[in-house]
């Protein structure tokens with residue numbers, strides 16, 4: 001089981017070698033990279049803070065959440081630091097990519113039921129952990145369920161997550177619609193169908 005370790009990842013960009021791009025989101029580009037002192041492959045999410053100027057609070061929240069979480073089914077950050085106008089978030093590398101990517105490349109008809117059941121169990125364990133610690137993910141989708149080289153499943157991307165104990169603006173933000181259009185139109189009572197749809201159609 002992988003829980004918080006005392007391993008201190010370096011917070012200097014010179015200690016990392018960026019390889020190819022492995023993903024691109026609305027706010028960031030993700031690279032496979034080498035952490036040179038540990039000789040360990042990691043993923044580095046590079047966020048251009050100038051491009052996300054109006055959402056610095058959200059980014060701070062994402063980084064804080066990713067550094068504090070400690071559960072085998074939730075993707076955590078090893079460390080984060082700024083490089084010029086960018087923020088680098090160093091994470092474990094999830095070699096098999098997202099469920100969306102796996103479906104698009106190998107299962108265009110969607111996963112088999114047994115695979116869906118396994119993915120569901122792992123994602124639900126992540127959600128139980130997050131909810132019991134006061135976090136709401138708010139963007140559960142196939143592109144945010146990542147798989148590593150050994151088949152371990154982790155929920156990623158806390159860009160629009162919220163905290164149940166937040167006050168002020170962030171508290172109000174819990175009552176707004178965020179995430180990915182099409183998913184948020186479904187309410188919590190449709191959760192079951194939502195998961196089946198996430199994993200069987202994409």
Ligand SMILES: Nc1ncnc2c1ncn2[C@@H]1O[C@H](COP(=O)(O)OP(=O)(O)OP(=O)(O)O)[C@@H](O)[C@H]1O
Pocket residue numbers: 022023024025026027028029030043045075091092093094095097098101143144146156157159
């Ligand atoms: N640790 C990782 N290992 C391997 N690939 C990753 C990792 N983190 C992210 N990716 C890839 O990069 C893509 C984009 O990452 P992420 O969702 O964190 O960016 P984003 O800008 O917040 O995305 P969104 O558009 O969903 O808000 C993911 O869908 C995935 O394919």
